[in-house]
Amino acid sequence: MSQAATAGHADPGILNKDLRRQIVDMVVTGNNGHIPSAFSIVDIVSHLYRCVLKFDPGNPEWAERDVFILSKGHGCLALYVNLHRHGFITDDDVAQFCRKGGILGEHPDFRKVPGVEASTGSLGHGFSYAVGIALGQRIRGLGNRVFVLVGDGESHEGTVWEAAHVARNYELGRLCVVVDWNHSGMQLLPHDDLPAKWQAFGWRTKVIDGHDEGELGAAFDSVQFESRGIPTAIIAKTVKGKGVPMLEGHGMWHHRIPNAEEYARIMEALS
């Protein structure tokens, strides 16, 4: 952590401050949301949408698109701000976050939100679903790539490892998993060597800094995306609440709404 961040001041090394500010604004206006979980992955999701994924916001079901599934659904604010930035959803959609008539809630809904590929929130579903999509694409002779982001806490779920086992054995080489390794899971089960686990399941495994644009770029650039090959797990070391010292870590901020004073301090750190 940089000296500036430690002091609670703006840290020039923090990426995507605009998206982070938007996340905080949505949480305050919607009076709901998981800020630290979104801050943990917002740099990864932003990189994917800017540099990696093929998509068409005018046609979210475009047959040649890449598929991105946010399996850790409670990080969805990071997805929403990127969908907004790239034109999938509107200012009004954002303003209606967590409102009864809105399309955006604290977990993403496939049937409501353009660009959302799966309704996630019950952890351990999105990855297995993504494995089915990747297999289905191959059965149909299609070349779409499938990306899925899982949490390290989510990786307590047995279905994550069922899916990893199947995907490796079926050689779903166009499937790429990003693990948000912010050590949430290790609060409860500290003996948890995630890279060793993915390697043991036979995956091509890379460990990177999930808040470093250069490392994200190099990691995704190196994935081969073969129709039949070893799938890749990018284990991204992240910090829950990254970018605002008072939010960082695993404490009370997991699902807390900032008051006016806290909001001002957060915005100052993200200025």
Add this chain to the structure above:
Amino acid sequence: MSGKPVRQQFADTMLALGQEDPSLVVMVGDISHGLLQPFAKACPGRYYNVGILEPTMMSMGAGLARVGLFPVLHTIAPFLIERALEQIKLDFCYHGLHGNIVTVGSAFDYAYLGCTHHCYCDFALLKTLEGVQITYPSTPVEFDALFRQAYRNDALTVYRVPGDQHGVEFSAADIRLGKGIKVADGRDLTLVATGPQLKTALGARAILAGRGREAEVLYIHTVRPLDEELILASVRKTGHVVVLEEHMRSGGLGDDVLRTTRKLSSVRYASASIPDAFVRAYGSYQDHCESVGLSPGGVAALAQREFGP
């Protein structure tokens, strides 16, 4: 009666349809692997014995549906319906995806295997999920007809494949998804049977006839959507109804018959089903049918006890 098990017909239908339809994909949880080899050989790349991981297999099936394929997911009922219920609920139903679930070993078909292999709450659980179609095809003809009618529609359809059969020969033209069949006319009471229990209903009808009571027999191969019209018409006439089902009393077909007939005046109702308690004994399928009163004598006695001589 062909003598062919319904489960064999499942494999035969997969083979026949798989050769016509390149979108049909079969996934199994290490069951019926031998039976499905003809499909596997005829349809390379569309058969997967995924392993012992039913929740993930269910989610994967939803993923296949999402890309426009028509998945068929198959293994033993409790592991597919009860263990993977949340995957059915969220990944198929909430997403609004189509698909096909084929179970064996429902109710106490595998009674000798004990409590872990029982599944007698499947109707109740599945009925809580919007849009699920529930079928109980109990002859090869029924399975083939119902599967062909349903497998490509927009719904998730469950096919409860029994080990036993009712022995009544229907033609494929008789079998329409969502439509019950009046098997025998009667004026004094209605016996509504689903699955192999049609055989029991017909046996009970013969006993009751000997006592001067004419029972109308309705056969329900589609539990949802239910043919309410057929049931209402019969019960309106007879005023008495017994529902026969290999399902726990709560949440079964009987509850739907009660709801369907609630507006009729003075309807008398009885249920021949599994009591709301765990089935703990080993034994055979037939042993368990007898013990819960799903026998011709048991149903006739129930009708007499509840409705009078």
